Amino acid sequence: MLEIKNLHAKIEDKPILKGINLTVKPGEIHAIMGPNGSGKSTLSQVIAGRDSYEVTEGDILFNGESILEMEPEERAWVGLFMAFQYPVEIPGVSNAYFLRTALNAKRKNLGLPELDAMEFMKYIKEKMTSIGLDPSMLSRAVNEGFSGGEKKRNEIFQMAVLEPKIGILDETDSGLDIDALKIVSEGVNMLKNSERSFVLVTHYQRILNYITPDYVHVLMNGKIVKSGGKELALQLEQEGYAPIEKALMATV
Amino acid sequence: MSTEILESYTQREYEWGFVSDIEEDALPPGLNEEVIKAISKKKEEPEWMCEWRLNAYKKWQELQEPTWHNVHYPKVDFQDIVYYSAPKQKPKLNSLDEADPELVRTFEKLGIPIEEQKALAGVAVDAVFDSVSVATTFKEKLHEVGVIFCPISEAIRDYPELVKKYIGSVVPVTDNFYASLNSAVFTDGTFVYIPKGVRCPMELSTYFRINAAKTGQFERTLIVADEDSYVSYLEGCTAPMRDENQLHAAVVELVAMKGATIKYSTVQNWYPGDKDGKGGIYNFVTKRGKCDDNAKITWTQVETGSAITWKYPSVILKGDNSIGEFYSVALTSGKQQADTGTKMIHIGKNTRSTIVSKGISAINGQNTYRGQVKVNAGADNARNYSQCDSMLMGDRCGAHTFPYIDVKNKSATVEHEASTSKIGEDQIFYFRQRGISAEDAVNMIVSGFCKEVFKELPMEFAVEAQKLLAVSLEGSVG
Ligand SMILES: Nc1ncnc2c1ncn2[C@@H]1O[C@H](COP(=O)(O)OP(=O)(O)OP(=O)(O)O)[C@@H](O)[C@H]1O
Ligand SMILES: [Mg+2]
Numbered sequence: 131m132l133e134i135k136n137l138h139a140k141i142e143d144k145p146i147l148k149g150i151n152l153t154v155k156p157g158e159i160h161a162i163m164g165p166n167g168s169g170k171s172t173l174s175q176v177i178a179g180r181d182s183y184e185v186t187e188g189d190i191l192f193n194g195e196s197i198l199e200m201e202p203e204e205r206a207w208v209g210l211f212m213a214f215q216y217p218v219e220i221p222g223v224s225n226a227y228f229l230r231t232a233l234n235a236k237r238k239n240l241g242l243p244e245l246d247a248m249e250f251m252k253y254i255k256e257k258m259t260s261i262g263l264d265p266s267m268l269s270r271a272v273n274e275g276f277s278g279g280e281k282k283r284n285e286i287f288q289m290a291v292l293e294p295k296i297g298i299l300d301e302t303d304s305g306l307d308i309d310a311l312k313i314v315s316e317g318v319n320m321l322k323n324s325e326r327s328f329v330l331v332t333h334y335q336r337i338l339n340y341i342t343p344d345y346v347h348v349l350m351n352g353k354i355v356k357s358g359g360k361e362l363a364l365q366l367e368q369e370g371y372a373p374i375e376k377a378l379m380a381t382v
Numbered sequence: 383m384s385t386e387i388l389e390s391y392t393q394r395e396y397e398w399g400f401v402s403d404i405e406e407d408a409l410p411p412g413l414n415e416e417v418i419k420a421i422s423k424k425k426e427e428p429e430w431m432c433e434w435r436l437n438a439y440k441k442w443q444e445l446q447e448p449t450w451h452n453v454h455y456p457k458v459d460f461q462d463i464v465y466y467s468a469p470k471q472k473p474k475l476n477s478l479d480e481a482d483p484e485l486v487r488t489f490e491k492l493g494i495p496i497e498e499q500k501a502l503a504g505v506a507v508d509a510v511f512d513s514v515s516v517a518t519t520f521k522e523k524l525h526e527v528g529v530i531f532c533p534i535s536e537a538i539r540d541y542p543e544l545v546k547k548y549i550g551s552v553v554p555v556t557d558n559f560y561a562s563l564n565s566a567v568f569t570d571g572t573f574v575y576i577p578k579g580v581r582c583p584m585e586l587s588t589y590f591r592i593n594a595a596k597t598g599q600f601e602r603t604l605i606v607a608d609e610d611s612y613v614s615y616l617e618g619c620t621a622p623m624r625d626e627n628q629l630h631a632a633v634v635e636l637v638a639m640k641g642a643t644i645k646y647s648t649v650q651n652w653y654p655g656d657k658d659g660k661g662g663i664y665n666f667v668t669k670r671g672k673c674d675d676n677a678k679i680t681w682t683q684v685e686t687g688s689a690i691t692w693k694y695p696s697v698i699l700k701g702d703n704s705i706g707e708f709y710s711v712a713l714t715s716g717k718q719q720a721d722t723g724t725k726m727i728h729i730g731k732n733t734r735s736t737i738v739s740k741g742i743s744a745i746n747g748q749n750t751y752r753g754q755v756k757v758n759a760g761a762d763n764a765r766n767y768s769q770c771d772s773m774l775m776g777d778r779c780g781a782h783t784f785p786y787i788d789v790k791n792k793s794a795t796v797e798h799e800a801s802t803s804k805i806g807e808d809q810i811f812y813f814r815q816r817g818i819s820a821e822d823a824v825n826m827i828v829s830g831f832c833k834e835v836f837k838e839l840p841m842e843f844a845v846e847a848q849k850l851l852a853v854s855l856e857g858s859v860g
Contacts, residue, residue: 178815182807206817218812222830231826232816239817271830288816 131156131193131327132177132296138187139176146172148352149188154296157324161338161363162331164349165371170331171215173349174300178212179205192296206232207239209295213285213302215331220272225284228272229254229291236292254291260320261287262313278305286317297321298329303337315340335363348374409466415439418566421466425535425569428542438555438565445559454719455664455690458629463599465567529582529613530575534602537573544575548606552635552672552698560631560692561668564600568633571602576611576642585840587616601632607642607677614645616843629664636671636679640701643678644671647839649847651687651854667693675701675730682838684847685720686713686854694752696725699733699761706735709835711847713854714747714779723753723784728764728794737768740832743779744855754786757794764794772802773831775824775855803831825852 132154139147146169154160164170176183177190179202189196197205220228233253234244245253258265263283273281282302289297297318303311318328318341330343338346338360346362347354348371356362356374409417418439422432447458524531530541538545555565576582607613617634638644650665665687671679681695697706708724726735741749749772757764772781785798805827813823829836829848836844 175811180811202811202814203817203819206815212815214812214815218806218809220809220812220827220830222833223826228813228816228818228826231822232813232818235817235819235822292816 133191134188135191136188137176137185137190139172139183139185141172141183146352147176150352150354152347152354154327154329156327158345159322159328159330159341159343161343161346162329162349163333163346163363163366168349169352170349171300174212174298174331177298178202178210203235207236211289211292211294211297213289213297213299215300217273217281217285219274221274223272224269225272226268229288233291257287257290261290261317263287279307279310282306283310283314286314290317290321295325296327296329298331300331301333303332303334311337312340335367338363350374350378409464411464412461413463413465413567417465421567421569424466425538427538430546431538434550434555435566438562441556442559442562442566445562447559458664463629466569523583527580527583528577529580530573531586532573534571534573534604541573541575544606545573545604548635548637549604552637552670553633553668558668560666561633564602564631564633564668568600568602574605574613574615576607576613578608579610581611582613585614585616599630603632603634605635605644605646606637607639607644609639610641612643614840615647616840617646617648629666631666632668634667634669638671638673638677638679640674641676645680645682647843648683648685649843649850650683650685651850663687664690665693669693669695670698671696672698673701673704673706676703677701678705680707680709680838681724682709682835684711684835684839684850685722686850689718691720691722693722694724696727697735698727698729699735700729702730703732704730705733708737708739709838710738711740711742711832711835712749713742713744713851714749715744715854717746719748721750721752723751725754726756726766728757728761728766731760731762733761733764735766737766738834739770740835741772741781742775742828742831743772743781744775745779747779749780750782750784752784754788755796757789757791757796759790761791762793764791766796768798770798770800771831773828774802774804824855828855
């Protein structure tokens with residue numbers, strides 16, 4: 131589904147990703163952990179196509195085809211979704227209008243009929259209850275005045291509406307209270323199926339109590355330096371990144 | 383929308399159908415007393431009107447062209463302007479294929495019906511409507527309730543006592559350079575009178591008339607709403623208008639008597655000039671309303687056209703408990719410059735005013751907000767709330783805000799809020815990640831920014847205004 135090969139990327143001449151290799155198969159859940167500033171958000175955004183980052187080497191394949199030349203919206207249409215670490219506020223644009231525009235843009239490009247306001251409301255009603263989102267959020271401006279947790283929950287709600295093939299969740303679990311964490315996790319578990327994959331960027335192993343990853347990777351200084359099963363997350367929680375760093379130094 | 387277009391279309395037929403036949407001549411360029419007398423004569427005006435014009439001309443000669451505003455343009459040679467000519471006969475085209483393709487493309491974007499497109503572009507229009515009967519129904523409907531809605535030149539002849547009483551009562555001939563000039567030489571415009579206690583049964587609109595590209599350089603509009611009456615007036619067009627006239631100096635006067643309400647909405651999209659700013663229109667307008675007790679005047683405007691705009695719709699809150707409102711969106715793109723804002727003059731007790739100004743600058747556009755809130759000594763408990771938001775798109779455009787606040791009464795409350803924002807790359811990326819193109823993202827962000835103003839416009843107008851912004855912003859996303 132998603133294949134990242136020797137990916138190098140820089141921003142303003144500063145190399146940040148230094149040779150990432152990662153393969154995500156359909157239905158798999160991968161967790162990416164790593165210290166602050168190691169490049170996790172950069173990786174997420176490069177996959178999503180943010181053009182402030184320049185890919186200098188390597189390739190990203192989605193369903194076997196390179197997506198490097200695709201615009202961010204084109205990547206969205208083929209089924210790539212990224213939940214932002216810091217969702218932006220869009221004053222004056224209601225959540226409902228924003229989402230309907232997004233959904234219809236996607237449907238249009240997939241050759242599906244667009245949904246009118248009534249059809250759309252019907253469609254999202256159940257999505258809303260499953261994510262535990264208050265209906266009043268729909269008429270509010272996108273993320274404006276939302277609490278940190280509400281913003282994260284809204285990201286998951288958008289994902290549920292857009293039904294992507296792969297969801298990249300950049301620290302969606304940060305800043306959530308225990309109930310919200312449960313709701314977000316349930317949202318992911320509900321969307322998870324044998325076709326749909328997830329990449330969870332996280333600092334905490336606690337979300338992995340609710341969502342069971344198939345793999346855990348450690349990203350340090352722009353490279354994946356260690357991969358393992360979910361026990362790796364537990365080990366990191368207890369020992370921190372120092373032992374891995376030490377081991378790396380020793381090999382150099 | 384369609385019935386409204388129909389109505390205004392037919393109204394145009396009614397207003398203009400006769401003009402081109404009898405008035406094909408033009409006066410030579412230049413301005414002097416003889417020219418003014420000639421204008422008055424051609425308009426078959428009564429003696430007092432001619433005197434009024436001549437007096438304005440005298441005052442104008444004593445005034446200086448203002449230089450305090452924040453716009454820059456080459457000096458206008460007032461002796462080089464033709465002050466009277468029959469509506470310019472645009473070269474008639476046989477079909478839309480002969481029209482400027484750029485113009486046609488814009489029409490299509492705006493979703494303007496094909497027959498209308500033809501009319502706008504100067505193509506002979508097929509008689510698709512039974513104009514006579516519709517015009518009659520329209521006129522009858524207004525007549526039944528006693529509403530007068532006609533060209534101002536007709537009103538001067540048919541309702542001289544009304545015009546004489548109110549013309550210049552809100553914008554005196556000495557008011558400012560452009561207003562004086564307008565008073566001396568205006569050749570067309572609109573007159574509206576709503577009788578006591580009458581709620582005007584339809585939105586009055588000059589939509590089509592202005593679209594017909596026959597707008598005089600010096601329009602004069604006078605709206606009188608008698609006690610406890612209501613009227614909503616729409617001015618302007620949502621299609622780009624190409625006009626050979628460079629300088630436009632209009633005057634609009636609103637008189638709201640006790641308990642009356644006037645809503646005046648404008649969507650202005652005159653030719654802004656080419657990418658280098660050449661050929662655009664200079665729009666120097668004086669708009670002002672006066673409220674008696676318990677009256678209310680609301681100015682709502684969406685301005686996206688003209689090379690240079692200089693415009694401050696104002697309200698004199700003379701009566702107790704009167705209300706003045708100003709909602710504005712001004713967009714400057716390319717080389718456009720706008721210096722706009724409002725004046726709220728609080729004279730009566732418990733008067734209230736609200737100002738919401740949204741300025742959008744893109745590419746090299748320069749947008750200046752200039753607003754004055756004045757509270758006189760007698761205006762106990764006057765309240766004003768002003769909100770001035772600017773949005774910048776790009777690094778070469780500018781937004782400038784000059785709020786002048788002058789309060790002479792201690793019981794007054796005056797609040798001013800201002801903000802400047804940029805459409806962030808992060809915002810656009812957020813939209814794009816969700817599958818929305820950058821262009822649509824900008825349009826949605828800008829519409830969101832203007833929401834508070836759009837909601838003051840009549841529904842159909844709001845939709846048009848939104849489309850218009852989108853078209854005007856085209857090409858401003860890098
Ligand atoms: N616009 C930018 N200009 C310069 N450096 C940048 C820019 N964006 C990111 N960086 C740098 O890239 C590095 C990786 O940042 P990134 O946000 O990917 O880290 P992260 O792993 O997501 O960190 P965190 O856990 O704190 O979210 C950091 O050193 C950061 O300062
Ligand atoms: Mg991050």
